[in-house]
Amino acid sequence: MKVSIIIPIYNVESYIKNCLLSVFNQTYKELEIILIDDCGTDRSIDIAKETISLYGKDFSIKLIQHPYNKGLSAARNSGVKEATGEYIFFLDSDDELTPNCIELLISFFIKYPHIDFVVGKIKTIGHPHEIKLMSNEHLKGEEVLSDYLQYKWNLAGCNKLIRTKFITEHKIRFLEGRLHEDNDSSFQMAIHAQEIACCNTPTYLYYYRPNSITSYKKLKNFEDLLYIICKNIEQLQKIKKTSSLQLYIADYIIHEIFEFTLSLIKEKNPAISFTKKKELVSKIISVKERITPFNLYITSNRLKNTILRIPNFTAIFIILKIYSKLRRL
Secondary structure (H helix, E strand, O other), X not given: OOEEXXXXXXXXXXXXXXXXXXXXXXXXXXXXXXXXXXXXXXXHHHHHHHHHHHHOOOOEEEEEEOOOOOOHHHHHHHHHHHOOOOEEEEOOOOOEEOOOHHHHHHHHHHHOOOXXXXXXXXXXXXXXXXXXXXXXXXXXXXXXXXXXXXXXXXXXXXXXXXXXXXXXXXXXXXXXXXXXXXXXXXXHXXXXXXXXXXXXXXXEEEEOOOOOHHHOOOHXXXXXXXXXXXXXXXXXXXXXXXXXXXHHHHHHHHHHHHHHHHHHHHOOOOOOOHHHHHHHHHHHHHHHXXXXXXXXXXXXXXXXXXXXXXXXXHHHHHHHHHHHHHHHO
16 A cells, blocks of 8 residues: 655755655655655755655655745645555655654554545644644544534644545645645545544654744735635535534634634734734624524534624724733633
């Protein structure tokens, strides 16, 4: 059972060697390693080639050259097009795998032969925040989506071993030209999956980098996230729902809108004006107002929903500033 590991490379000269070594040191050896050169400005590719020549001669390795910088999503999509493995695994080039990562994840496909993908546990390094994995080991049917809507399994594009056929059949792609692409791809996987597994043993080392994309928010972060949240909400309205799933959907929608609003209001980037924040909050709250049927099922998020129903943005702004300070206590 061949596994295609897809690694986009862009300006990671300090980390790419350790990333590749963690792949070469896997206890599972039936690997196809696909590197995508996304036209960075440092020595990342040179270091990758040097590392391969010293340690990677026994592996099947493809190096794809983009003609210009296309971004993480496009790099991952390029890797999928080239993959010939039965399974696909995405690895960011500034992170690392545990030595038994692939062997452990592939064992779940043996134990549960009909699963679409397996979610691995992520260990964070350099940051106190823990990426939790709270789902049971085996989920089927509605459990997959309901657990996702309750944030029981993470939305990261990395550290999931995915059946290639699942990706191709459902045309799952990463949104190109958008940030927060994992919010979209993981949602699509949750919508389409019939059966998944979760591995509660750490298989992936996520290094928190203070200067990485995820460490600083710009206006584009919020505009792209707003687009994805609205897109996902629209899709949720179209699926068949049991009463219990409707409850989770309602809570999920209110939580996503509330956390978006809170994050935007807390953002200290001076390039995002008060007027712009008001405009974006008005857009996302208007989405909530158009899905009133879900309000009948809201229970656990009543406080958040009440705050979002306040008609005056300045009042919402002040209340959420206070809420943010209280939450840190």
